[in-house]
Amino acid sequence: MVPSPSWISRINVPSPTAIRQILYGVILGVSLSIASTSLAVYYQARKRERRAAQYQPRPIELRREEVLSGVTGLIGNTPLIRINSLSDALGVEILGKTEFLNPGGSVKDRVALRMIEDAEKNGLLYPYTGSRIFEGTVGSTGISIATIAVARGYNATIIMPDDVAEEKVKALLALGAEVERVRPASIVDKKQYVNLARRRAIDFGKRSSLDRANSLTDNGSPHLLKSPPSVVISTLSTHATSGADADPRADEDIISKPRGFFADQFENKSNFEAHFDGTGPEIWRQTDGRVDAFVSGAGTGGTIAGVGQYLKSMNEDVIVALADPEGSGLYNKVKYGVMFDRKEAEGTKRRHQVDTVVEGIGINRLTNNIELALPIIDDAFRITDAEAVSMSRYLVHNDGLLLGSSSACNLVACVKLVRQMGWKDGQKIVTILCDSGTRHYSKFWNDEYLHTANIPNDSHIVLDLLDTPITSSSE
Numbered sequence: 198m199v200p201s202p203s204w205i206s207r208i209n210v211p212s213p214t215a216i217r218q219i220l221y222g223v224i225l226g227v228s229l230s231i232a233s234t235s236l237a238v239y240y241q242a243r244k245r246e247r248r249a250a251q252y253q254p255r256p257i258e259l260r261r262e263e264v265l266s267g268v269t270g271l272i273g274n275t276p277l278i279r280i281n282s283l284s285d286a287l288g289v290e291i292l293g294k295t296e297f298l299n300p301g302g303s304v305k306d307r308v309a310l311r312m313i314e315d316a317e318k319n320g321l322l323y324p325y326t327g328s329r330i331f332e333g334t335v336g337s338t339g340i341s342i343a344t345i346a347v348a349r350g351y352n353a354t355i356i357m358p359d360d361v362a363e364e365k366v367k368a369l370l371a372l373g374a375e376v377e378r379v380r381p382a383s384i385v386d387k388k389q390y391v392n393l394a395r396r397r398a399i400d401f402g403k404r405s406s407l408d409r410a411n412s413l414t415d416n417g418s419p420h421l422l423k424s425p426p427s428v429v430i431s432t433l434s435t436h437a438t439s440g441a442d443a444d445p446r447a448d449e450d451i452i453s454k455p456r457g458f459f460a461d462q463f464e465n466k467s468n469f470e471a472h473f474d475g476t477g478p479e480i481w482r483q484t485d486g487r488v489d490a491f492v493s494g495a496g497t498g499g500t501i502a503g504v505g506q507y508l509k510s511m512n513e514d515v516i517v518a519l520a521d522p523e524g525s526g527l528y529n530k531v532k533y534g535v536m537f538d539r540k541e542a543e544g545t546k547r548r549h550q551v552d553t554v555v556e557g558i559g560i561n562r563l564t565n566n567i568e569l570a571l572p573i574i575d576d577a578f579r580i581t582d583a584e585a586v587s588m589s590r591y592l593v594h595n596d597g598l599l600l601g602s603s604s605a606c607n608l609v610a611c612v613k614l615v616r617q618m619g620w621k622d623g624q625k626i627v628t629i630l631c632d633s634g635t636r637h638y639s640k641f642w643n644d645e646y647l648h649t650a651n652i653p654n655d656s657h658i659v660l661d662l663l664d665t666p667i668t669s670s671s672e
């Protein structure tokens with residue numbers, strides 16, 4: 198027998214058998230805890246393997262040897278570029294998804310295509326039936342819808358606030374869309390552009406079914422008078438669906454009826470899905486599954502929700518950060534849980550819903566697509582107009598990239614995130630280059646306009662931002 202060490206005799210342990218039992222107990226406990234830890238590690242590894250199996254790595258297709266079917270064939274599958282100036286300055290990889298290369302000129306092409314395709318799949322829309330698509334938008338989604346509508350045999354009516362950049366209206370008119378411009382108003386106002394788009398879709402549906410019924414009555418088939426008006430409201434969130442056809446596939450007559458279709462990018466989940474099934478997987482492939490953060494603004498919330506959720510489903514450690522312009526309530530919602538904006542509280546908010554030169558992102562109400570985004574947003578950055586303008590000038594001078602306001606906002610947020618995380622070892626930050634500067638000549642790229650708005654038009658703010666030493670908790 199091994200003599201008991203002195204400490205055992207001091208605590209007065211009765212017998213060697215008891216010591217053995219204690220030892221066994223300790224060994225059992227330790228091995229159990231090792232077993233459970235390794236079990237957890239094992240399950241995590243399995244989860245990763247399963248995800249990896251779902252993800253089929255394939256190169257991003259080059260369209261060299263392929264003939265695409267029409268303009269919609271050009272939508273999506275956009276290249277990812279390294280923003281060289283910012284990446285070199287920060288020692289990380291700032292990567293931009295070049296959505297401005299879509300045929301309609303913006304990331305919204307993906308959303309418009311998916312909304313229209315889903316409506317066709319669900320039997321709500323049929324091409325070449327005289328049907329008309331209605332949407333309320335600050336412009337880009339309208340241009341995308343107008344483009345796809347022509348290609349697919351629909352007409353489009355776009356309702357937009359009257360303060361958006363003039364070049365967007367010109368593009369819409371050139372594409373043959375009907376444009377209605379309204380005073381910016383709150384969402385509770387019936388004349389707010391989104392509400393008006395829904396209203397117009399309903400009116401169109403009622404009118405066209407009435408016209409049709411009348412012409413058929415002349416031909417001696419009055420039964421159609423009783424058929425419901427051909428109004429299609431895509432979202433369930435509205436009470437106006439009562440006029441929709443119960444079973445749209447019921448018969449030929451109903452199918453060939455002209456319909457008013459309200460696309461509703463703010464509420465419809467097709468928006469989210471376009472990014473969850475398209476943009477997200479593309480980014481994962483293009484970075485070979487190595488992405489540390491995704492940064493995006495939110496106008497409807499579809500992009501950040503769809504891409505963010507997809508990337509997190511592949512690797513839960515991916516950081517999702519929101520870039521929010523001045524006047525938007527989302528920053529406060531993410532940071533403090535309330536949609537409170539200081540400008541609004543002080544009564545300095547003017548007639549704009551979101552008072553900023555940045556168009557297309559920022560919002561002051563919760564929509565279905567924003568709700569999908571909120572749970573996965575890890576951090577938010579408030580970007581001032583001056584910062585966004587500064588970034589756009591910096592990029593044009595250093596990279597030859599002429600970008601729109603939301604892209605510039607996104608890139609300022611990328612820099613802020615990198616500084617906050619203290620990253621400098623090649624971490625990959627992906628963001629969206631939503632549209633080109635050519636969509637923004639009348640405001641964001643108009644030096645005189647900026648001068649009257651008292652917004653500096655050089656890149657010194659970005660230079661300062663890149664120069665500031667890294668602090669652990671700067672905003």
Ligand SMILES: *[C@@H]1O[C@H](CO)[C@@H](O)[C@H](O)[C@H]1NC(C)=O
Nearest residue numbers: 325346347349350351352373
């Ligand atoms: C509606 O679209 C059809 C086919 O796409 C076109 O022939 C027609 O001129 C359009 N109507 C209007 C009023 O724009």
Ligand SMILES: *[C@@H]1O[C@H](CO)[C@@H](O)[C@H](O)[C@H]1NC(C)=O
Nearest residue numbers: 315316319431432433465466
């Ligand atoms: C979105 O629109 C489709 C038709 O395009 C409709 O069937 C669906 O119910 C809508 N979904 C939501 C969540 O609103």
Ligand SMILES: *[C@@H]1O[C@H](CO)[C@@H](O)[C@H](O)[C@H]1NC(C)=O
Nearest residue numbers: 590644645648653654655656
């Ligand atoms: C800023 O705007 C002024 C006109 O207001 C213009 O002369 C100048 O070139 C602009 N500077 C930059 C860096 O774009």
